[in-house]
Amino acid sequence: MQISSSRDWCQVKDYFYKTGQVPEQTELDPTILQMWHKAKAAGLSPFTPVPASTQQPLTTDDIRLSETVFPILKDIWALFKHQNICTFFLNTQFKIIAEYQNPDPHSPYHFLKQGQVLDIAQFGSIAPSCSILSQMPIIMMGHQHYLNEFSDFYCASVPVFNGQGKILGALDITSYREQLASNWLRHLLYQGYVVENEIIKKNMPAQHKLLYFQHSEDLLKTAYTGMIEIDATGQIQKANQMALTLLNTSIDQLLYKPISNYFSSISTLASLEQQTQFIRSQDEALFYARLYTPQMTKKTSHLFSTSTPDFKDIAKLSKILHSDVPILITGATGSGKDHLARQIHEFATKDQAFISINCAAIPEHLLESELFGYEAGAFTGASAKGKRGLIELAHQGILFLDEIGDLPKHLQAKLLRVLQDQVFYRVGGHKPIQSQFKLISATHQDLLAMIDNHDFRSDLYYRICGYQIELPQLKDRPDKIDIFKTLLANAKIYSWSVNVQEQFEHYDWPGNIRELTHVIQLSAALIAHDSLEHAHLEHLHVPQQRKVTPQSYLANKPQTSLNQMTKQLVLDILQQEKGNISQAAKRLNISRTTLYKYLQ
Ligand SMILES: Nc1ncnc2c1ncn2[C@@H]1O[C@H](COP(=O)(O)OP(=O)(O)OP(=O)(O)O)[C@@H](O)[C@H]1O
Structure with a gap:
């Protein structure tokens, strides 16, 4: 049957629903038909509405996998964003573990959120579940979706494997409008290889090696390379999909066999480590080949972390935001x-609001009303007029949530809803309020460890961590001398001795x-001129022979810890100011609160 219109499709689905068969000669991919059968068996009709979205937490394995997948989704989105797409990764339990899309509350993709399970019994046939079940790439157009509500959706999806024949899930591009899904499929196939190769490399034991091989030398270091992981005895441990295609074999035939069974001319593997050489497969095909011991990238527990944080490139961060x-x-x-x-x-946004809150500094019982505001009379002691919360004030600006790891669990759930829907309710309020803001969060805590301990929600983690920048300790910062000089200049100190710099570095x-x-x-408050000769850092550990003559204010004091030293300085200044806290704080150029802290 030639199906040309929406009406024809509705008739086909209706017929299928009643009889369990499609009209004769209907052109429908057998995998999709199989999905229709599953959907019908689960009690779905084409008219069943799409269920309300519900998200499940991610497991630690989901989190690890999305670590690899998320940057790839970002690339896919960047390439096709003008086609109004949503891109996501569905795991084998049909759960979305990572997604990338425009954060529009009215988006047609509102149900494609991280943590959402798209199982066949509720959502019918969709491209990624089809890819997972058939282990094949697929394009699903309009009415090929079982539910009529999805008949305007166009999707392409490819399966992703783990190098040992196990499917990990599917990469998907979905669009609400008819688009050239075949273009997406080509790109998804490429990105599917990228994910698989990354996963093989990331999980490889240190003593294993990777054999790259391809017919063209240009392809050797691309995602299209054949890749085989070999252990110390030369046995095959993993192979990517491209390796199977190039060798025209299956993963079961390849796994745990000696590599020499497949490449007759590999005499010494070691020589392949020096340079690219030709190798010959059993069926006499010639390949360029190279053996690599991949650099073990330091495993970080942080997702989407920049490998070399680019401190100076504020412009880049601003663009990302x-x-x-x-x-x-x-x-x-x-x-x-x-x-x-x-x-x-x-x-870039000086004229937009910058609303910041330190979640650790505000008592838990006040935090909710600070963040979300409250309606008049919401609780005893509330202002009669009600109050706007910081989230409302951040509308069209930036919301900065400092120490987000300290946000209590019930507020994590509430914040998650705002981030998903950009709509919230004041405490005691029933009117939905919209707030669209850019979000920066900060914490000194290990949020992934908190997720493992059930102290932080994984779904919230993914909402706040689109891009992570980890600031190293000052002693490890490549730009630490610049910071040192900037702070000296801020304190109007424009010259200092070599010794001072050494103290700083040690x-x-x-x-x-x-x-x-x-x-x-403190140093600035205590020096007589604007040159720091011996400084009040002198008590810090500096090689003995390089010390200058002790002339400083603290020269005769015994060596002690920095905190004790600072406290001593504060006490001395306080004494000189006859106990006047304000005067002492002013002279030390610190706040009264900081001064009190030193005195504790
Ligand atoms: N790159 C920099 N150049 C100059 N001064 C800086 C720089 N970074 C931080 N500072 C200064 O160092 C001090 C501490 O910085 P900040 O409050 O941003 O740290 P933080 O990581 O947020 O600390 P906490 O986790 O305790 O809240 C501030 O006085 C800040 O102005």
């Missing part, structure tokens, strides 16, 4: 998370930039 990708800044206390968030804001700075700031402020 303005493409609606939320940024998560991690790093130890005092490493400059708050400072960086403000710099990102200042770079000390560990456990309190990071905050500690350095305080030390410099």
